[in-house]
Structure formats: C-alpha cells, structure tokens
Amino acid sequence: MAAVDPADLEQRWVHSHEEDTPSGQVFRPASFPFPRARGRRSFELKPGGRLVARDIGPDDRGVTTEGTWELQGDELRLHLGAGGARVYRIEAASRERLVLRAPSA
Amino acid sequence: MVADARLQFKLARKDPSGKATSGITRTRTTEASFSDDDSVKSSSTGGADPWPADTYLNIWVCTLSDGLLGYAQFPGGPRPTDGVVILNSAFGSAGTATAPFDLGRTATHEVGHWLNLRHIWGDTEDCTGSDLVSDTPNAAGPNFGKPEFPRVTCGNGPNGDMFMNYMDYVDDDSMLMFTPQQVVRMRAAIDGPRQGVKS
Numbered sequence: 001m002a003a004v005d006p007a008d009l010e011q012r013w014v015h016s017h018e019e020d021t022p023s024g025q026v027f028r029p030a031s032f033p034f035p036r037a038r039g040r041r042s043f044e045l046k047p048g049g050r051l052v053a054r055d056i057g058p059d060d061r062g063v064t065t066e067g068t069w070e071l072q073g074d075e076l077r078l079h080l081g082a083g084g085a086r087v088y089r090i091e092a093a094s095r096e097r098l099v100l101r102a103p104s105a
Numbered sequence: 106m107v108a109d110a111r112l113q114f115k116l117a118r119k120d121p122s123g124k125a126t127s128g129i130t131r132t133r134t135t136e137a138s139f140s141d142d143d144s145v146k147s148s149s150t151g152g153a154d155p156w157p158a159d160t161y162l163n164i165w166v167c168t169l170s171d172g173l174l175g176y177a178q179f180p181g182g183p184r185p186t187d188g189v190v191i192l193n194s195a196f197g198s199a200g201t202a203t204a205p206f207d208l209g210r211t212a213t214h215e216v217g218h219w220l221n222l223r224h225i226w227g228d229t230e231d232c233t234g235s236d237l238v239s240d241t242p243n244a245a246g247p248n249f250g251k252p253e254f255p256r257v258t259c260g261n262g263p264n265g266d267m268f269m270n271y272m273d274y275v276d277d278d279s280m281l282m283f284t285p286q287q288v289v290r291m292r293a294a295i296d297g298p299r300q301g302v303k304s
Contacts (some may be wrong), residue, residue, distance in 0.1 A: 017250075031290070034172050036172040036195065037172055037174065037274070038175070038211070038214070038274040039173070039174075039274060052272060055230070056228070056247065057219050060175060060176040061176045062141060065291075100270075103116070
C-alpha cells in the first residue's frame, strides 16, 4: 500500500458497517449519507494528534472519550487514556474512505 | 433457550391528573431533529415533558439526527428523563415505519434497556465485556443487518453470537428472542425499581 498521508486522515470517521469486509472495517466521513442504524462508532482525528472517539453506549447513546492518535507507517494507534490503546493496520485510506483491519484480525 | 417475558404494555387510560386519555400526546416542535441529549424530553427544549416515570413508561417518538434509531435509560436514572426515545421511521409496524426497522423491534430493544438489559455483546469492542446474563454467549461486538448463521467470535462456536436476540443490533426481521436469564433480569426490574408501572 502507498504511504498514508496524515492530512487525509484528519477528520471525523464514522463506521460504515454495511461496507465491512471479512478482514476490514470501513469508515466514511461524517458527511456520508449513512442509512439508519441502532448505533455507529466514530472517531475524529484532529490535527496535532488529538482524538475524540464516540462509541456505542450501553443505552444506545454515544459515549465520548478523548485521547490522542498517531500514525506509524500503515499503523494507526488510538490512545484512549484509561480506555487503553487500539492499534489498527490501515488497508486503504483516502479522504472519502478508510479501511482498517480489526485489532484481532 | 427462548423465553416469554410475560410482560404486556397498554396505552395509558388516565393522564397524571386522572382525566381520560388515549395515552398519546402530540407536540408541535420547531426542532428539525433531536440528538441523544434528552432534549426531546422537555418542553423547554422543543420536546414534551414526561408523565411521572414512577407510574408511566414514557415513549418519545421523534425525528432523531445521525440516523439513530433510539436510546433508552436504565432503572435508577433521573426521573425527568426516564423512558425511551424512538425514531419515528422505526416505530411500530405501520404509518411512518419503514423497512428494515418496521416491525416494532426498536421499541422492544429500548424497553429491554428500560428493564435493565444490556447489549448481547457486553458493550466492549472485544471479548472482555459482559451483558450480566449467564445464558447468552460471549460476543465481540454488535451484529448488523441480516447476519448469516453462525457468526463465531470470542470462541463461542459452534453456534456463535446470539445475533437473533432482541438486544443485538440486527434488522427487525432478524431479531426474535429473549433468553430465560434475560427474562429473570427484566422480571427483577419490573418487580423492583419499575414496580410502580404494573397495574
């Protein structure tokens, strides 16, 4: 895969689970016309390394956690403080579509 | 493996002041949509105030932003926001309801939360979370759409995730059951913190 440009990543990414593949999770910008869902995970990669993650909460509301993010080669690391770190391998990245391999895959 | 919750809900026949009611109120709003911040639950923010939550289950039906189907509140939360919120296009099986959320299952799911049920995957995106129920298999995360059987995660083979449970995230026509231990948990809620709603 070609080197990932960090500038492509700096936006809010929302899980487009309808497009997931067996090995990859697909994320789209918040402006993407998503269909209805019981919940969607998202994370915002801000310039300067600040991270705002929004997970599905136990009562279906979003739960926001702040942290930091970094890009090392094709590895995206999300640091969520007490929530620990999530490390993903980037399978594809553009301004319109981000594909991450799940941590366990 | 499948259990009947033995719970039925009826529209209220008396409002908080004792007057006859259809159990449905309609509120005109200038808000284009509501988020999951409880603003639909107060007339001061464009919504409708709840009826006393110790004796009524409040269900707000409205337009929600970001495609969200609904959200709930567990027993023991603040009374002024107690109840469930459901997207108008995912409520019931007629009228504004549209596929694949047109069988009333969003209300089933949200009222499950209102009766203290957790998501089938235990609310973590790995295998460490629990739904606090012993007869549902451990699962890694939510399932969506119409999954193909089996969906094995967290070593839960051969049958895999119980994605057909009302407390997963699948389409309405793909969820169809509670387990006996989920029913035990709901009965504990309706006999405990929710007992004022019983007739």
